[in-house]
Amino acid sequence: MKIYKAAIIGLGPSGLAVNKILYGDSNNEIIAFENEDINKRDNFFGFWLTDWMRPFENIIEKKWYEWTVGNKNTNVTHTSIDRPYCVISFKDWKNFCLKTKNNLEIKNKQVVRYFSQQNFFKIITADNKEYYAEKIYDSRSSKEKKGELLQHFFGINISVADNTFNDKKLTLMHFTKENNILHFIYILPFSHNKALVESTVFSTEVFDISWYREKISDYLKQNNINEFNEKSTEKGIIPMFFAEEKKPANSNVFNIGIRGGACKPSTGYAFSFLIKQIQLLKKSNQNYVNIHKFLERKMDKIFINFLKNNSEDGQSFIKLASNLSGNEFQSFMMGESNLLTKLKIIKSMPKLPFIKELFK
C-alpha cells in the first residue's frame, strides 16, 4: 500500500500553488486529483502587485500602471507607479507550478470522500478506487448559495482594427445603467488591437450567456468598435460570501483556495490571496491561516449587506475611487489599507444605509 506525503484535491490555482510552494523543492511523492481537463482551462487572473506576489513577476503577462472606474458621465483615473495591476494566465500559472523537483502524480478522477485511518487518510474516487496520503489539501468549493450575492461574468478575447485600444490604461469598472442589478464592463487591453472585454454582474442569480454578450456588444458599439474577431471566451462565478467550512478538525486536513476563505467577497479577488494563503501555511504549524484581517472582513460584510439590500448602480464605487489615490485604492483592494485610507473609504460610503448595516 503506497502512502503519499500529501493528496491535493483539485488542481485549480490553489492546488497548483500547494504543489509548487509547499512541496516543489522536496523529493516528496504527492498525488493530485482533478475531475476536469485543466489543459482546457484558459483565463486570466488580475491583482495589484504586492510584496508577496513579487516572486511571480516573471510569469506576469502584462502590467498596467493606470486604470479607470466610471460610467458614461464620469471617469476616475488612478495611477500607481510601484503597485501596477497585473494579470497571470491560468496556463502560465499551471506550467510554473508543475515545474518542480517533487514527484507529482495526477489522477484525472473525482474524489468522492476521504476519512482518516490511523495516521493517514483513505481517499475514495468515483471509480471506487482507494488512495492513501498523510495530508489532505482540499480545494473543492460551492460557488453558489441560495439568496447570496454572486459575482458572475462572461468575457470575450477580441482582436480589432489597429490602434483601437490604449494598452497603457485598463478599464477596471465601467458601470452601465440596469434595472436593479449592478453591472460593469471590465477591459484588459493587451495591445492596441487585442483585449479581453468582460461583462460582470453582482446579483443572486446567474444569467444566460446571451445577456452578457448583448452588454459587451452594446458597449463596443458605443465606443465605435463595430467589427471584431472573437479569439476565445471565459466565464465564471465567484462567491460574494465567506466560505463556510474553514478550519477542519483534523490538523492534517487543509482547506485551500476559495474553500479556505481566500476570496475577498466584496470584490471577488481570490487569486493573489490564495497564493498568500499557501505562503502563510508554509510558515505556520496550523492547518488554517487568516488571510483577511478582522477589520477588512468586517468592512467586507457591511459592504456586501449594503449591496444586497440597496439598489446600487456603481455610484458608490465611483465616489470611493474619486476619494482615493491609486495607491490607496489598490491597498484597499489588496487588503493592505491603513487606518487613514479605511476612514476615507467609510467617509465615501452612503451614510444612512451603512449605519443600518453596521448595527444588523
Ligand SMILES: Cc1cc2nc3c(=O)[nH]c(=O)nc-3n(C[C@H](O)[C@H](O)[C@H](O)COP(=O)(O)OP(=O)(O)OC[C@H]3O[C@@H](n4cnc5c(N)ncnc54)[C@H](O)[C@@H]3O)c2cc1C
Ligand atoms: C474565469 C475566472 C476568472 C477569474 N478572474 C479572477 C481575477 O482576475 N482575479 C482574482 O483574484 N480572482 C479571479 N477569479 C476568482 C478565483 O481566483 C478563481 O475562482 C480561482 O480559480 C479559485 O481557485 P481555487 O483553487 O480556490 O478553486 P478552483 O479554481 O475552483 O479549483 C478547484 C478545482 O477542484 C476541482 N474539483 C472540484 N471537485 C472535485 C472533486 N470532487 N474531485 C477532484 N477535483 C475536483 C475543480 O475541477 C477545480 O479545478 C476568477 C475566477 C474565474 C472562474
